Amino acid sequence: MIALLTDYGQRGPYVGMLHSVLSQLAPEEPIVDLIHDLPRFNIRASAYLIPPLLRQFEKGTVFLCVVDPGVGSDRGDIVIETDGFWFVGPDNGLFNLILKMSETTRKFKIGYRPEYCSESFHGRDLFAPVAAALAKGDFSYLARVDQSTQSDLEGWPDSLAEIIYIDQFGNCFTGIHGETLGDEAIVKIADHAIRFARVFSDVKEGELFWYRNSVGLVEIAANRADCRALLAVDVGQRIVVDVE
Amino acid sequence: MIALLTDYGQRGPYVGMLHSVLSQLAPEEPIVDLIHDLPRFNIRASAYLIPPLLRQFEKGTVFLCVVDPGVGSDRGDIVIETDGFWFVGPDNGLFNLILKMSETTRKFKIGYRPEYCSESFHGRDLFAPVAAALAKGDFSYLARVDQSTQSDLEGWPDSLAEIIYIDQFGNCFTGIHGETLGDEAIVKIADHAIRFARVFSDVKEGELFWYRNSVGLVEIAANRADCRALLAVDVGQRIVVDVE
Amino acid sequence: MIALLTDYGQRGPYVGMLHSVLSQLAPEEPIVDLIHDLPRFNIRASAYLIPPLLRQFEKGTVFLCVVDPGVGSDRGDIVIETDGFWFVGPDNGLFNLILKMSETTRKFKIGYRPEYCSESFHGRDLFAPVAAALAKGDFSYLARVDQSTQSDLEGWPDSLAEIIYIDQFGNCFTGIHGETLGDEAIVKIADHAIRFARVFSDVKEGELFWYRNSVGLVEIAANRADCRALLAVDVGQRIVVDVE
Numbered sequence: 133m134i135a136l137l138t139d140y141g142q143r144g145p146y147v148g149m150l151h152s153v154l155s156q157l158a159p160e161e162p163i164v165d166l167i168h169d170l171p172r173f174n175i176r177a178s179a180y181l182i183p184p185l186l187r188q189f190e191k192g193t194v195f196l197c198v199v200d201p202g203v204g205s206d207r208g209d210i211v212i213e214t215d216g217f218w219f220v221g222p223d224n225g226l227f228n229l230i231l232k233m234s235e236t237t238r239k240f241k242i243g244y245r246p247e248y249c250s251e252s253f254h255g256r257d258l259f260a261p262v263a264a265a266l267a268k269g270d271f272s273y274l275a276r277v278d279q280s281t282q283s284d285l286e287g288w289p290d291s292l293a294e295i296i297y298i299d300q301f302g303n304c305f306t307g308i309h310g311e312t313l314g315d316e317a318i319v320k321i322a323d324h325a326i327r328f329a330r331v332f333s334d335v336k337e338g339e340l341f342w343y344r345n346s347v348g349l350v351e352i353a354a355n356r357a358d359c360r361a362l363l364a365v366d367v368g369q370r371i372v373v374d375v376e
Numbered sequence: 377m378i379a380l381l382t383d384y385g386q387r388g389p390y391v392g393m394l395h396s397v398l399s400q401l402a403p404e405e406p407i408v409d410l411i412h413d414l415p416r417f418n419i420r421a422s423a424y425l426i427p428p429l430l431r432q433f434e435k436g437t438v439f440l441c442v443v444d445p446g447v448g449s450d451r452g453d454i455v456i457e458t459d460g461f462w463f464v465g466p467d468n469g470l471f472n473l474i475l476k477m478s479e480t481t482r483k484f485k486i487g488y489r490p491e492y493c494s495e496s497f498h499g500r501d502l503f504a505p506v507a508a509a510l511a512k513g514d515f516s517y518l519a520r521v522d523q524s525t526q527s528d529l530e531g532w533p534d535s536l537a538e539i540i541y542i543d544q545f546g547n548c549f550t551g552i553h554g555e556t557l558g559d560e561a562i563v564k565i566a567d568h569a570i571r572f573a574r575v576f577s578d579v580k581e582g583e584l585f586w587y588r589n590s591v592g593l594v595e596i597a598a599n600r601a602d603c604r605a606l607l608a609v610d611v612g613q614r615i616v617v618d619v620e
Numbered sequence: 621m622i623a624l625l626t627d628y629g630q631r632g633p634y635v636g637m638l639h640s641v642l643s644q645l646a647p648e649e650p651i652v653d654l655i656h657d658l659p660r661f662n663i664r665a666s667a668y669l670i671p672p673l674l675r676q677f678e679k680g681t682v683f684l685c686v687v688d689p690g691v692g693s694d695r696g697d698i699v700i701e702t703d704g705f706w707f708v709g710p711d712n713g714l715f716n717l718i719l720k721m722s723e724t725t726r727k728f729k730i731g732y733r734p735e736y737c738s739e740s741f742h743g744r745d746l747f748a749p750v751a752a753a754l755a756k757g758d759f760s761y762l763a764r765v766d767q768s769t770q771s772d773l774e775g776w777p778d779s780l781a782e783i784i785y786i787d788q789f790g791n792c793f794t795g796i797h798g799e800t801l802g803d804e805a806i807v808k809i810a811d812h813a814i815r816f817a818r819v820f821s822d823v824k825e826g827e828l829f830w831y832r833n834s835v836g837l838v839e840i841a842a843n844r845a846d847c848r849a850l851l852a853v854d855v856g857q858r859i860v861v862d863v864e
Contacts, residue, residue, distance in 0.1 A: 133399060135392070142386050142630050143788040145673050145835070148623070148654035155621060155650040156678050162399040166392035172789070173844055185389050188500070190400050201844065204819030251819050253834035256676070300387040301416070331448030331495050346497030347389070356417055356445065377643060379636070386630050406643040410636035429633050432744070434644050544631040545660070575692030575739050590741035591633070600661055600689065 133162045134267050135189060137182060138198040138255065139170040149256045150196070157264035166195075169300075171367045173201040175225045177296040179288070180307040183229050184347040191216030196255070196263040199226055204251035209258065211240040211266070211274055220263045222254070228288045239283075243275030295321075295352075295369040302358030305351050306371055310344030313373060317342075319352060320372040322363045326352055338362075377406045378511050379433060381426060382442040382499065383414040393500045394440070401508035410439075413544075415611045417445040419469045421540040423532070424551040427473050428591040435460030440499070440507040443470055448495035453502065455484040455510070455518055464507045466498070472532045483527075487519030539565075539596075539613040546602030549595050550615055554588030557617060561586075563596060564616040566607045570596055582606075621650045622755050623677060625670060626686040626743065627658040637744045638684070645752035654683075657788075659855045661689040663713045665784040667776070668795040671717050672835040679704030684743070684751040687714055692739035697746065699728040699754070699762055708751045710742070716776045727771075731763030783809075783840075783857040790846030793839050794859055798832030801861060805830075807840060808860040810851045814840055826850075 134154055140146040147168055154163050166185060171177040178199040186195065200207075200222045210223035214234040219227055220242075231237055242262055249257040262273045292307025299305070306319075319326045319342045329341035338357045345351035353359050360366070378398055384390040391412055398407050410429060415421040422443040430439065444451075444466045454467035458478040463471055464486075475481055486506055493501040506517045536551025543549070550563075563570045563586045573585035582601045589595035597603050604610070622642055628634040635656055642651050654673060659665040666687040674683065688695075688710045698711035702722040707715055708730075719725055730750055737745040750761045780795025787793070794807075801807075807814045807830045817829035826845045833839035841847050848854070 133396070135396065141788045143657045145655040146787075148652055149673070149676060149834075151652045152621070152623065152654065152676055155652060156676075159650060162403060164392055164395045164399060166396065167389040169387045185393070188393060188396055188400075202821045205821045250834040252831070256834065299390075300385045333446045333449045343496070346393075346494040346500065377640070379640065406647060408636055408639045408643060410640065411633040413631045429637070432637060432640055432644075543634075544629045577690050577693045587740070590637075590738040590744065 133164060133189070133193045134158065134263050135164045135166045135186075135193055135195050136168070137166050137170060137178075137185065137195060138168050139172045139174075139178065140168050140198070140255070142168050146253070146255070149253070150260050153256055153260040154264050157261060158267050161264070161267045170199050171297060173199065174367060175199050175201070176292075177294070177307075177367050179226050179229050180292045180296045181305065182226070183233060184349050186217070187347065189217070192218075194218040194220065194263045194267045196259055197221040197226055198255040198259065200224065200254065203254055209242045209254070211242060211262065213238045213240075218263075218266045220259045220266065228283065228285055229290075231283050232285055232288065232290065239277055239279065240274040241277050242273055244273040293371045293373065295365055295367050295371070296349075298360050298365075298367060302360035302362075303345075303351055303353040304359050304363070304365065304369075305345065305347075305349050308350040308371070308373065310348050310350050313344075313350055314375070316375055318374045319350065320374055321352065321369060322365050324363060325374070332356070377408060377433070377437045378402065378507050379408045379410045379430075379437055379439050380412070381410050381414060381422075381429065381439060382412050383416045383418075383422065384412050384442070384499070386412050390497070390499070393497070394504050397500055397504040398508050401505060402511050405508070405511045414443050415541060417443065418611060419443050419445070420536075421538070421551075421611050423470050423473050424536045424540045425549065426470070427477060428593050430461070431591065433461070436462075438462040438464065438507045438511045440503050441465040441470055442499045442503065444468065444498065447498050453486045453498070455486060455506065457482045457484075462507075462510045464503045464510065472527065472529055473534075475527050476529055476532065476534065483521055483523065484518040485521050486517055488517040537615045537617065539609055539611050539615070540593075542604050542609075542611060546604035546606075547589075547595055547597040548603050548607070548609065548613075549589065549591075549593050552594040552615070552617070554592050554594050557588075557594055558619070560619055562618045563594065564618055565596065565613060566609050568607060569618070576600070621652060621677070621681045622646065622751050623652045623654045623681055623683050624656070625654050625658060625666075625673065625683060626656050627660045627662075627666065628656050628686070628743070630656050634741070634743070637741070638748050641744055641748040642752050645749060646755050649752070649755045658687050659785060661687065662855060663687050663689070664780075665782070665795075665855050667714050667717050668780045668784045669793065670714070671721060672837050674705070675835065677705070680706075682706040682708065682751045682755045684747050685709040685714055686743040686747065688712065688742065691742055697730045697742070699730060699750065701726045701728075706751075706754045708747045708754065716771065716773055717778075719771050720773055720776065720778065727765055727767065728762040729765050730761055732761040781859045781861065783853055783855050783859070784837075786848050786853075786855060790848035790850075791833075791839055791841040792847050792851070792853065792857075793833065793835075793837050796838040796859070796861065798836050798838050801832075801838055802863070804863055806862045807838065808862055809840065809857060810853050812851060813862070820844070
């Protein structure tokens, strides 16, 4: 299986061109559009969002991940294998939380350049062919790198007390893992002090609450209302967690 | 075939997570994203929209349907078999028109709880595994219920004289079946009296008309213009049908 | 492979209904949603956008293309075979640039009417069954037409000095082929004179530039900003190319 995580958006021809390349090179592989509205150009927020989205995938899945504001510059590319999962994308920090998650991570560079490679769409021209090959068990495009070179992960804590994603309904994902907060915790954001509720239907219409969402993160939401609009916040907004 | 009808929206990771579960559990089954903008949290409008969307499917199709404002509360779940089609989703009225359509309907409950089931995403954790099993002909997750228990369908007429869906271009679907109106009928809505036309290109640019749309419903539209904006209406708006 | 290029939009049930028909009639064929936001009802802009999107497809691909403001009127239908690619859609000019591209083009009409054909959704009821048949190598739905009848392609130059598409981020595609302009060319639009840059990251945030985009067209963009909003332009806006 090949899963796609990008900031390309659903509209336009970009996702379709990825599919056309993947379907031609790996016609037997299911392709899943996991998310195409990763925070646009926001490497850090995306890096924190990616790992929680991966829980229900089986080993062997190839994740093609692209948030790539520096495409066409001299940023490198990277392939990571960890616990039987493969990741392909730009070497710009997007996989820093993946790298933190596991001690049995192997890193590679892409040792291949396609006949034609556009300067602005490496997802289609470089990463997709590599992802298709990996999904078929073909590792010939990989070049080993010195595994002792540590990625610099200082400044990348396990949890991030910020809004890292806002879905189309205004629900605000934070980078805080749900199991690290007790139900009594108060989430403070933009002059609001927000209490826990188990599910949407446990609070009144329009009421703000936080809960542990279906990908395991602390999410700030409002029942049948747009939390983003109520709080007037955006991705990157800082949060403080308090206990009464 | 598994067809998905939800109010999850196209953006975000929700539809992608459904696909990842279905692709892993039923890799041979085609998955069709039939609609992901069912009227948000609106069980009644969605219940009237679902049946007209199903005409072109072959027997054996499993429809995974989710409009579920009460997810995590004590609302039940339901599986319905009718005329060779299967429906899986919340037992909250969403299938009331399906239940009205046929006299050979069998109802079931889901007699299964997954190892992990989130409180806010039963589509992924509960309904998708059941839909995948049904598509493969595995009925072991079903629990029979007393078939003599009638669903209470009072207050659910066959036709609904309201706007039940507005598409992204502003075309307004009503819950009235097209074949029940003659061409001479006048559709009255929000101080407008709207006449029939056969197709968009039969009226002037910007002109309002009603027609029998491609799913068999009376639709109010405007040629190359946004009918919703012209009428300033929303889902739920009442309609009166008149004959001159 | 069947690739879909329409102006149906991603939302609503329209694309899903196409998929359901195609999956039932040609279950073995991969289906790629290449683009569903072709300029709405804009045959001319779409005609110029389609060919550049097709570069990475393999021979035998069937392209189901629909921009069809005259659906239900007396406009005809058309099937084109050129260099091993198949095109199916309305005979309204949408394929005029495809027809210009090749000297070995064969044209057909659809010699088939389905049992039920709606008046507003020929994509689902007429073009999809034909596309599915073609993908399976079944040509029985085609009717030969007099090949000596030339389509009138006057007024359809190879390059179009206009905005032909604006993506969801505001990047403006022109109908000018990238290889026809040198790096020194100045693109003039709406009182702006815009210079070349190789990639987004070569200019400052918010700065306008033009570049040869990943489908080979001259595109006007701004680094991490919405070019459409900065220029206040729309599809159809004229461009002048100048050299200092």
